[in-house]
Amino acid sequence: MTQVTERGTPLQMAPRAAAGRRRSPAAAACVLGGAMAAGLGLGFLAVLVIVLWISSPYPDSGPGGALHLAAGLWLLAHGTELVRYETLSGVPAPVGVTPLLLVALPALLMRRAARLGSASGDGNDGDEVLPASAVFSAVTCGYLCVGALATVYAAGGPMPADPLSAAWHVPLVAVLAAAGGVWAAKGRPVGPLPHWVPEAVRRAVVRPRYALALRAGAAGALVLLGGGALLVGASLAWHGAEVQASFLALTSVWSGRFAVLLLALALLPNAVVWGASYALGPGFALGAGATATPLGFAGAPALPRFPLLAGLPPEGPGTLLTCATAGVPLVAGLAVGWFAVRRAREVRYRETALTAALGALVCALLLAGLAAAASGPLGSRGLASCGPVWWATGAATFAWMLLPAVPVAVAVHSWRTRPVRQAEALAMEAGDEWHDSGVRELRWEALQRAAGVLVPDLAQEAPQAGPEPAAAMAVVPEAPAGTGSPVTAVAPAKPPRQVTVVTEFHLDLTPIPVPPNPVDTSNPVDTSNQAVPSAEPARPVVPPVAGARVLARRKPPA
Structure with missing residues (x-):
């Protein structure tokens, strides 16, 4: 009975159960980190709105x-459309233009939470490091839980969020930011793709042309955005009086002007994308039937007073100054062609042209995505669509990038490989290919010089016709007269072999004489019964070969 009732040694826990128990605190910490990232974004906007509400004289x-x-502004930062019910016409008006600068707040917080969650476990004290997929899922789950609560809470405010829009915009931003954070925490690996990706896709992605295409496309997009920022700044400076009047006419309270200034700064990246689309040609829409392009400003939009909208080009046909904005995409195309060529890699011209075309496609996709994010409705009817059309911007970007990028890439590739072609042309003019005997003899001579030893010259001169030198003939005494015996001619002596002496090395190959052992005659030793050792010839002293270098055979041109 005591054997049954006494407490014995506890059974060991199963490995999977132990791992799961150790992993649960780390997973809970990742979920809490995602929820805190969403809470920090909400708290920042809540403090800002409360400060403006307190400073407002007429709340x-x-x-x-x-x-x-x-809460509504936090959802708008994810791209969610808000609905404004208090309008003059009584018709609910959607607000879908997302301030791109505001998107950076939740994206950076979510990325930081995912990065910290991936780097939290170090494997010490029995803690198991969470895999990247577990960290990604846990952080995203915590963030989306807070996002769902914020959507429900914003429904009771003056500008509630559209539930269908929030159902896919908030997860999209959370997934992209969390993936970027986990990737940064793992050291930004660019290794092989997962096993579930098709084999053909994995083999194609590892080719160097795709990395060059991504670099070229990013360079072209940066040039376009820089040109758009330059156009926006020039337009605001050109219409400085109108911009100032619009800013002062909105409100006379400093808190209201501060709110307008913050809104203008948040929408400044949107204006940069609009300027890039304007330079590309499609321009941007300003409501129903109103479009601004370099060729002209058609329509009469009913725009609200706002400082950024006061810097729009004037209505009417385009001028030479507005058409000069075509230089921005032209410079961007040149940048795509320049960055599509690798410096130290010899490829075919077709490969270079294909890389430039892929770079143009990457640039077009980037601009199309930015145009879609920077546009949206500002109301109903006349303001139902504002901003560039994403598909038109993408198509124009691809055309502008493709036309100059391909010839520029081919020209840059030809210029960088010019020394190689000149060397090949000189070799062809000399008539020596890699398999000719002349080239082999030159390589053998270089190998002899690198070896640093006495190497006999393999090339022997052919015997020359004509009388031999007197020094090479043996002296024969004349036979006495009357003997009748003929005089035997002596063959000429063999000329000495030519050797190549390398003077860089000083080798003393003179054998050192070994003195014989003195024989002791006082005590003779009987060697009759001893075995006589066999006489072996002494091995010649061969100096080691040092400094030899093997020359690689150059691949013949295709």
């Missing part, structure tokens, strides 16, 4: 309305 609602508005 429309209490602090509850300000907090509801902060």
